[in-house]
Amino acid sequence: MEYAALAARFGTPLYVYDLDRVDAARRDLIEALPPGTELYYAVKANPHPELVRALRTGAGQPCRVEISSTGELDVIRQAGYSGADVLYTGPGKTDAEISAALAAGVRTFSVESPGDLTAVGARAAALGITAHCLLRVNSASASASTSIRMTGTPSQFGFDSETLPEVLPGLRDVPGAELAGLHFYPLSNARDEDSLIAEFRHTIGLAADLSARLDLPLRLLDIGGGFAAPYAVPGHRPRYEKLRTELEHTLDRDLPGWRDGAPRIAFESGRHLVGDAGTLLTRVVNVKVSRGRKYVIADAGINTLGGMSGLGRLLPVAVEAEADGERERASLVGPLCTPGDILGRDIQLPTLDRDDLVTIPNVGAYGPTASLLMFLGRPAPTEVVVRGDEVLSVSRLVHTREQSDPA
Template sequence: MYQKDEILLERFGDHPTPFYYYDGDALHAHVSSLLARLHPTVRVHYALKANGNVALAGLLRSLGCGVEIASAGELFVAMEAGYATEDVLYAGPGKTVAELREAIACGIGCIHVESVRELRLLEDIAAQTGVLVKAAVRINPDNDLSGATIKMGGVPRPFGVDEGQLDDFFKVLEDCPHVYFQGIQVYTGTQMLKADQILASFGNTLQLAERVQAQYGVAMHTINLGGGFGVPYFAHEQPLDMDHVIDGLNELAEQTQSRIPGVRLIIESGRYLVAQSGMYVCRALYTKESKGEKFVVADGGMNHYAAATFRGRRIRDNYPVRIMRRQSAEILTELETVSIVGPLCTPEDCIVKKAELPPIHEGDYIAFPNAGAYGLSYSPLYFLGHATPAELLHYRGEVHVIREHGDRTDLLHHQRMIALPENVR
């Protein structure tokens, strides 16, 4: 165990596991540095799907981020976090009529339209309420230059309007007087770690924006470049050269201002902003052996941090893990092969598979760094009825509980028992 681990253990105190721990000071420094280096015409919007905790969303707002949402529930969280409605972007392919009504009623900054059908719905609702609604079109481009691990465009996808269908979209837009066109959005992928591929994708989007403006005679107020900036989880992955990305993006922004004066560029980011500030922490309950393989059974797993398991992952490798022992400050150098599983009765609940780790004893902390994004928000919390984990934020010398540890009553929230006759056969 190292000195940094001792400091973390002091911050954890005796808080019951499992929990998420966020370093708010590191998050503050990371995001502030990014925003300070960007061209003044570039705005960063936090993708709330990455981590929907209202305190973290509020911290990012205070640093100068806008927010990108994909449901009415996320709109509610964004409002609770203090975002101004004009700083909210609304994406997603399955917005309901009720959700569109709510977004229009609150004066949302921009709705990303993902189909011709959604455009018609937007016009109908706006006409009924007698307002103008700001909207951009999400385009699924013909070419994908991103090299993304998870592709969101350039291939058949439910997201956006295919580039080849834009004639139909803009023909319908001509009959939508209550829709105020803002610009385009292109989001081709996520978990991208190669700066040159990101910049090539951005350049392709900017060229597409110019073609759209010229071909369809629309004013381009915003160009949403997407994001998808990645963080390394595995030993073979190299960190994204963000300095190169920022320099290239700033150069593209300067060039774009000369061709489309006054246009604003938008970057959406979730994982890159918050992932490395977070850690998932559970505790070893006991160890066992089965047919020659050693297992550590922990009090948390897939139900809280599904991303660490191997469900649907292309890379079948372990996420980084640290073992912390409160009882001793010794540096553990001896290693053994062990798998770490959670408390769920499914073989999918394996969070570490046959890794070389220091010996783990009952009560040791098992900590997963880089867990600030797609942790709790991406996990099957209610599966098998375990309590939801707490979330702790260390910020400016104080540890804040920003989500209370759940209990069994959470499982019955919104449920209703009915009266049943006795001894029914």
């Protein structure tokens, strides 16, 4: 697909999502996992309904979905998923959203604390049904020393593994809730395959130990993700050549019934499945020099590509331009009235002028919905979904203010 033609047709800032790349990422990851295991798509990575639908349909094994809000619940229903396909997660589930999820047919929840389990059970019992609950575990130790750590420290996420024996008696007989297994998510965006394998081995061993030592039901074991993808820089998502064999050996040793579904084994992925499917097109609106430093001002800023709005996971981006020749050091900034609107500080950029088109690759995950969309009231970027040379959909997120009767 010709980016310049799309930018001329739909304007900028513009996200372009390629479903052929989504298909390829799903196929490659499923082939890298042990046969018979399940893969959940973390909808938070990109909740665009067309991408979510693509992960359900098409050739090969469909993904299930992991969600943590009623907004994501609406998205996955638009994409054709049923409640039976859902794992509902998150540390702060409200009564209203638990009820909405149950009413939509969701029956599997990851719970993070005794209070969370009690809340899910109470809403299920009120509806006369049973919620199947996975206990999310915050392991006291970890294997991988790199990547984004999601375990091993005090956290709002999960039951601390060392205190689980103390609280477990009070979790076994919560009305409306049935313990069904364990959920782990120890790291995100693993730096290399060996780190990923080591973390999964650690998780599987801990799950087997907890299940045996505490007599915990283990019908479903979700061992999380950590599958990597480049973000806003050139590069390719990794291929995992050893993962399948190494995990099969570990599962055979620690959980020998897994091949017969006892337990079912699940993984999660967000960025790896959709990251390389997305490209952001932005146009230069001004170039200036201030006290010897050059600033290239684009029509896309942190309201368009926010990198989860301040978590420090974005800088620096790497861009390409139509005339991508000689390069210079400059800062790529957005159009917002804040000094924090920086996409790349003092980075290598092509020599750019007003109206030049710039492309930022590998932004199919954590794009518009992870950005400061409402800041300054600027329109959200247009999002175009393509397959090959065909444009399948064109959309833009629109926010409206709902009025309530003060009485």
